[in-house]
Each structure stands twice: as structure tokens, then as C-alpha cells.
Amino acid sequence: MDIDARIDQLLEGYDPATTPDREFLGRQFDLGLAWVHFPEGRGGLDASPKYQEAIDARITAAGGPRIGARNPIAGMAAPTLLTHGSPDQLDHYLRPMFTCEDIWCQLFSEPGAGSDVAALATRAQRDGDEWLVNGQKVWTTMAHRARWGLLVARTDPEAPKHKGMSYFVLDMQAPGVEVRPLRQMTGEAEFNEVYLTDVRIPDAERLGAEGEGWRVAMTTLMNERVSIGGSVAPRGSGPIGEAVRLWRARPADQQDPATKDRLMRRWVEAEVGRLTNLRAQQMRQVGNPGPEGSIAKLAFAELNKSVFELCLDLLGPAGMLYRSYEMIRPEEAGFGGDGDVAKAFLRVRANSIEGGTSEIMKNILGERVLGLPGDVRTDKDVPWSTVPRS
Ligand SMILES: Cc1cc2nc3c(=O)[nH]c(=O)nc-3n(C[C@H](O)[C@H](O)[C@H](O)COP(=O)(O)OP(=O)(O)OC[C@H]3O[C@@H](n4cnc5c(N)ncnc54)[C@H](O)[C@@H]3O)c2cc1C
Helix, strand or coil, X not given: CCXXXXXXXXXXXXXXXXXXXXXXXXHHHHCCCCCCCCCECCCECCCCCHHHHHHHHHHHHCCCCCCCCCCCCHHHHHHHHHHHCCHHHHHHHHHHHHCCCCCEEEECCECCEXXXXXXXXXXXXXXXXXXXXXXXXXXXXXXXXXXXXXXXEECCCCCECCCCEEEEEEECCCCCEEEEEECCCCCECCEEEEEEEEEEEEHHHEECCCCEHHHHHHHHHHHHHHHHXXXXXXXXXXXXXXXXXXXXXXXXXXXXXXXXXXXXXXXXXXXXXXXXXXXXHHHCCCCCCCCHHHHHHHHHHXXXXXXXXHHHHHHHHHHHCCCCCCCECCCCCCCCCCCCHHHHHHHHHHHHCCCCCHHHHHHHHHHHHCCCCCCCCCCCCCEHHHCCCC
């Protein structure tokens, strides 16, 4: 059965308007339409990833559910598991991840290790067939809803920092896992601190070899950049569509040429970004994305900020109003602000931090794409335990 016939079968048998989301997504997974480049039986059809955009567009147009905001870490957890996980792990984790029955979180950043995540200090010590984990993670999106976490921890402090880490799937309900909310300037606490005290992880939940955690983490991070900045939305949609809508809503005497010029500049930047993503997507055959993910991520972050600044200016004094700063722990993580322009303006400030800051993206592009001399790294080849930490 070809891909179009499978989409027909999905939409005819499971009306998105009346089918519970979980059931619809489960059927989508079983038909191989979840991640079309994944193997058959694992949510895919062994097809080229280029078909995914068209699949998602048809399902979205028909009113089908999308998992992006609900399970935002799935976009990088699934390819990480596929590349480094055991068949048992794939059987166990992929389907409930896609149906959003199990929410995932990413436990990389720490108070002393954000941009330089390889400096992390959370310790995992071997104890027979288990690992004993102690430490603290921070900025953990959706940890308050998560069933499973992608955890990187230090297993050999005497090895250089990139070589002494291992990667695990953490049960967020295990004894010793404590999740505390961290409030953002939107008022929401979409992310958290996570304290790990004598948490036990079976060795079977290690992804990749002992000491190879950095290599596994790179799979996650490469996919993170694409999943944050690399989607190809229809022309004129998303934030720039919002700016155009607000422009059109302005009285004619307020549609001045200077503001129109600003709008047109943002439109051109949005379109250049969209077409670059389209080209990168078409050139990417199978496998994991390369440095073009960093270009997309950088451009997306800077563009979103400038577009929502313009939106707020277009709103005039009304842009100063805000619905509520009441602290909530949301069920979805928002990169765009659920249609509320004032909230989006505040939320997109984080786009140039989350998933790697814009400065770090520029370092990656300078070093790996342009071949410029590398950042100064004095701690690279010495044992992690000898590196001074604050
Ligand atoms: C909304 C949001 C959600 C997040 N979700 C998660 C999550 O789910 N899981 C997770 O693990 N983390 C998450 N993060 C954390 C995020 O990955 C880190 O905040 C980010 O990597 C930066 O780390 P840091 O905050 O420690 O800043 P630092 O690394 O301390 O950086 C501070 C400043 O110094 C600059 N800088 C640092 N090093 C260099 C360098 N070598 N060259 C030039 N400039 C440099 C940075 O660009 C930045 O401006 C999230 C962050 C945000 C804002």
C-alpha cells in the first residue's frame, strides 16, 4: 500500500473530529506514518523522510492531532532510541511516545553545564546490574509531566570530559527523582529543576556503550536543532502570518511606509528561512541531520524575536496588556505562544537560549561549516576531575 493510500485509510477509518487523540495517533503509528523513515513496525515504512512533511500536512489539514507541543522531546528522543537503543527498548518506548501516553524529557543541562553540557557533574556509579545516580539537572522542559527522561551522567570522572559520560533512559517515577517548577517570564513553569538522589537505573536502560554518552548526546542535539528550527511551514504561516494579520487590521492612516518596510523585511527573512529549510530537507536523505540544523535553529530564533517585536509594535498600547501572570504548569511546551501575541513576545525570548544559544550555534557554524579556528578549550584533554568548577 502506498503512502497516500495509508493516509486515506487512516482518515477514513479514524475521523479526527471524533476519535480520541491517543487512538488516532496509535493508528498513525501502526500504519507507519509516525516517522516515515523509521523501519516498518517501528512507526515508519523505511521510506525517505521527505514524505513526512506531506503526511503531516494532510493529517493536520484534516484536523488530526500533532504531538510537537505535547511531547516536545519526542522529536529527538525517537531518533536517539532508534540509533542507539536495543530492540526491546524500541518495542517498549516508541509507540507510547508517539501517542503521548508517555511524555519524555531531556535531562542534559545542569547549573554548571549548559552551553558546555560536556562539563556536567551528575554522577552515575555502577552497582552490579544497576547504576546509582546523584546530581541536579535544570531547565528540564515538561519534567512535571514526563514518564521517561533522556539522562546524560558522568560515569568516569578520571576520563577527559567528553569521554567519561554515559547515556540512560531514566524512569521519572523512580524513587529519588524530585521535580520542582521553575517559573518563566510568561508566568508559566514549563520547565523544572530535577534533583536525583540515589536513583537506581538498570544497566539495560543504558543507550550506547559505557563512556560513549557524548556520542549518543550528539544524536539528540543534532535532532533537537532540526526539531526546533527545521520544520517547513506553509508560506506566510506562523509568526510572520500573525504580523501580516495585525498589519491588515490597522486603520489605513496607521499603515505607514516605514512600518510596511519593516514588515516586508521580516517577510523576506521568513521566506528565505523557509526555503533554506525546504532545501536542507530535500537534500537530507536518510539518517541524522548535519550542521544545517544549526543554521535553521539560529535563523528561527532571531527571526521569531524580531517578528514578535514588530507584532507588539503593531498592537500599540494594547501590546502592553497581559492576560495573567498566574503560575501554571502547562500541559504543552510552547515555542510560539498559542496565538497570544503578548505571550509569544515573551516566550520567544527563550528561542535563542533553548536547544543551544545563538552564540553556540555561531561557534558551530564557524568551526564546522566555515572551517574557522576553534574556540579556546583548555579542559578538553585533561581528566574531568582536575578541571576547576564553580
Ligand atoms: C525554554 C527553555 C527550555 C529548555 N529546556 C531544556 C530541556 O528540556 N533540557 C535541557 O537539558 N536543557 C534545557 N534548556 C537549557 C538550555 O539548553 C540552556 O539554557 C542552554 O544550553 C544555555 O545554557 P546556560 O543557560 O547554562 O547558559 P550558559 O552556558 O551559562 O551561557 C551564558 C551565556 O554565555 C554564552 N556562551 C557560553 N559559552 C560560550 C562560548 N563558548 N562562546 C560564546 N558564547 C558563549 C551563551 O551564549 C549565553 O549567552 C532549556 C532552556 C530554555 C530557555
